[in-house]
Amino acid sequence: xxxxxxxxxxxxxxxxxxxxxxxxxxxxxxxxxxxxxxxxxxxxxxxxxxxxxxxxxxxxxxxxxxxxxxxxxxxxxxxxxxxxxxxxxxxxxxxxxx
Numbered sequence: 365x366x367x368x369x370x371x372x373x374x375x376x377x378x379x380x381x382x383x384x385x386x387x388x389x390x391x392x393x394x395x396x397x398x399x400x401x402x403x404x405x406x407x408x409x410x411x412x413x414x415x416x417x418x419x420x421x422x423x424x425x426x427x428x429x430x431x432x433x434x435x436x437x438x439x440x441x442x443x444x445x446x447x448x449x450x451x452x453x454x455x456x457x458x459x460x461x462x
Contacts (some may be wrong), residue, residue: 380446383438
C-alpha cells in the first residue's frame with residue numbers, strides 16, 4: 365500500500381474523530397482542513413472535500429452543501445467508526461485508548 369493510501373485512511377479517521385468531539389457532531393470542511401495539520405495531515409480544502417464526500421458515500425457523514433462551504437455531520441455509524449466499535453477497510457482503526 366502506498367504512503368498516499370495510508371495517509372488517506374488516517375485522514376478519514378481523523379475527520380470522524382474531530383466530528384465525534386464537535387458540538388452536535390457537526391463541523392465544516394474548512395474547519396476540518398485547519399484541524400488535520402494538528403495530527404500531521406496537511407490536506408488542502410479540496411482534499412478534505414474529497415474525503416468528506418467519500419465518507420458521505422459510505423454512510424459515515426451527511427453533508428449540507430452551500431455556495432462556499434460544506435457542513436459535515438457524523439452519522440451514528442461514523443461515530444462507531446471513530447470509537448473503533450465498527451471498522452472499515454479504507455479507514456484507519458483508532459488505537460486502543462486513543
